[in-house]
Amino acid sequence: MALFDFLNKRNVSAHQALNSDNVLGREGEQDLIDDEVPSVNRRKGKNKVTDMIGLAAILGAGITMLYVISSDTEPKPQQAKAEKPQIKNSLPPLVMPPPPPPVEVIVPPVVKPQEPIPLQNLNQASASNKPVLPTWSDRKMTGGLVLTADGSKGSSGAASQAHLLEKSAAETLPDTSPLGLKLKPTLSNGVSANLLPNRDYLITKGTALDCALETAIDSTMPGLTTCRLTRDVYSDNGHVVLLDRGSQLVGEYQGGLTQGQARIFVLWTRAKTPNGVIVALDSPGTDALGRSGHAGFVDRHFMERFGAAIMLSLVKDGIQLAKNNNSSPVTIGGGGSDQLATEVLKNTINIPPTLYINQGDHIQIMVGRDLDFSSVYGLELKE
8 A cells, every 4th residue: 555655656746747847848938939039028037046946846855755655664673673572581590409418327336345354363363362343334234232121231222122112002002992903904815716617517606596486475484485487597608508497496584574674584595497406505585676685565563553552542531531521429440541551552562564475476586606517417519
């Protein structure tokens, strides 16, 4: 676009120059004509000077315009350099840490072995019957002599002080005192791990047996009870059935619950399989959650314990009411009713509760020892 403007301006300048030349030519011709034709009013010298000045002004203006156009189209190298952004580093200078100091190697001091006492000096000392003075190292190795409480000399100061401390502690704190008993630690024997002999024939301690009661349980009197296993019991590794489903278990229980109890303890003593294999269990019965004892319905015998006393109290209140309504001086009843109610309450208040468990209820038995069936069972490989 600037080049187009420059060309237009040059054409205009050339056109103006041509026009000025034509004008000058015409003026020259006119001057020649005027020179040839005499005139009274013309001023010949002044017109030439004016034309020369105008021509010089036009040429100067054209040259100035060309210089301005050329200076605008070509950018200055200094301005181009100034327009380029300068990249500066804003990070702090990198300072390398000083090298670590060398590690000093600690050399242990060399202890010189103690020189033995020459035998010749000992012989000379014994010959002269003079006591041999111990050296500085001998005095350090042996403890100083101290005087004990009974006036005798001890072997060393540390041993005598420990003896005195033990003696004073034994005198002030007897073993039977509460503090002395608490200061004694519990000594337990160490045990070592063992391997089970053959897990194919073992039912280990802690195995739960699910059983259904064949007989009902009544805690009024002690007795025996039986149950049947509801599922097979496998060996410890789960490969062999050792107690078949339907095996009979026999247990025994003691009657007589106390007030507040809601469970009865049953000890299951023996198990018998359908094949005639018997094994001693001697394991306690539990509930489904593993709690000791079997739960059931508990009869507290409230009416038997308090019914007679309540009845005697009602009778006493009725007699007292009749006595108050009777205006005659005759006395109805006596003071023995209170004593009678007390005696009846003493005999009935100690009736123990009774627990009932129906036949068919499911119970659990926790095996209390390892059961080994290797003496009655054997395994063979099938082809």
